[in-house]
Amino acid sequence: MxxxxxxxxxxxxxxxxxxxxxxxxxxxxxxxxxxxxxxxxxxxxxxxxxxxxxxxxxxxxxxxxxxxxxxxxxxxxxxxxxxxxxxxxxxxxxxxxxxxxxxxxxxxxxxxxxNSNPAVTAAFHTRSETTRKQFIRKPRICTFCKGSHPSNECKAVTDVDKRREIVQHHGLCYNCFGNH
Incomplete structure (x- = not known):
């Protein structure tokens, strides 16, 4: 020491x-x-x-x-x-x-x-019914089986290769399953 x-x-x-x-x-x-x-x-x-x-x-x-x-x-x-x-x-x-x-x-x-979206700001501050309706999420439709659940919760199509095939067939984005 x-x-x-x-x-x-x-x-x-x-x-x-x-x-x-x-x-x-x-x-x-x-x-x-x-x-x-x-x-x-x-x-x-x-x-x-x-x-x-x-x-x-x-x-x-x-x-x-x-x-x-x-x-x-x-x-x-x-x-x-x-x-x-x-x-x-x-x-x-x-x-x-x-x-x-x-x-x-x-x-x-x-x-x-x-710089934010004025409609979002208005909905946040005033909670107006008409503005709020614009931001209510619609129920998700599964990309793979077309069921009414998010794609990541799909129990019908679980095979990775089958999912990849569906995404490629429809020309969807691999990240968000969007059509862009």
């Missing part, structure tokens, strides 16, 4: 590695995933330092300008606008980045919703 602790138990080297990793963090883009990845790595390194007894007030003042310089200009402007003229601390910048990530993600979710 003493040999292992002597060889590997060198917290100053681990702390230096965390600090180097913080310095070498790649600059994120304004993209949600890139910024989220940057933030997660930043948090991981800061928490690693904390687990070794290093508090962010001992290195935070040095890290704040480094992190700010890595952020894309548009994001830097936005978080500065929200923060005002107050002096930045490491916890402040971490919260600001997280808030910006949440805002970008919420904006992306809004874009997806606005």
């Amino acid at each position: 003493d040999l292992l602790e002597h060889r590997y138990g060198q917290p100053h080297k681990i702390i230096s590695a965390f600090m180097r990793s913080l310095w070498d963090l790649p600059e994120p883009s304004e993209d949600y995933h890139s910024l989220r990845n940057f933030y997660d790595k930043l948090e991981s390194h800061i928490r690693g330092l904390k687990s070794l007894g290093k508090k962010d007030d001992s290195y935070g003042d040095l890290l704040v300008p480094i992190v700010m310089d890595k952020l894309p200009g548009q994001i830097r402007k936005q978080i500065a606008r929200d923060h005002g003229k107050n002096e930045w601390t490491l916890p402040d910048i971490r919260k600001a980045i997280q808030k910006e990530i949440e805002a970008i993600h919420a904006g992306d979710a809004t874009d997806v919703q606005s």
Whole structure:
């Protein structure tokens, strides 16, 4: 145990590695995933330092300008606008980045919703009877025996070669049994 602790138990080297990793963090883009990845790595390194007894007030003042310089200009402007003229601390910048990530993600979710089918959205929100009728599933007709059950539950035609023959004969899609 003493040999292992002597060889590997060198917290100053681990702390230096965390600090180097913080310095070498790649600059994120304004993209949600890139910024989220940057933030997660930043948090991981800061928490690693904390687990070794290093508090962010001992290195935070040095890290704040480094992190700010890595952020894309548009994001830097936005978080500065929200923060005002107050002096930045490491916890402040971490919260600001997280808030910006949440805002970008919420904006992306809004874009997806606005591009969705309006009839589906209307049915979801208003539950109108006429719109809902459009989305009621019709009973499935089996591709293989023409029974009133889904094709994957067919008990009449179980032979794989026979099923393949039916699909080929009707020129159906092997994936969905559609005619396209």
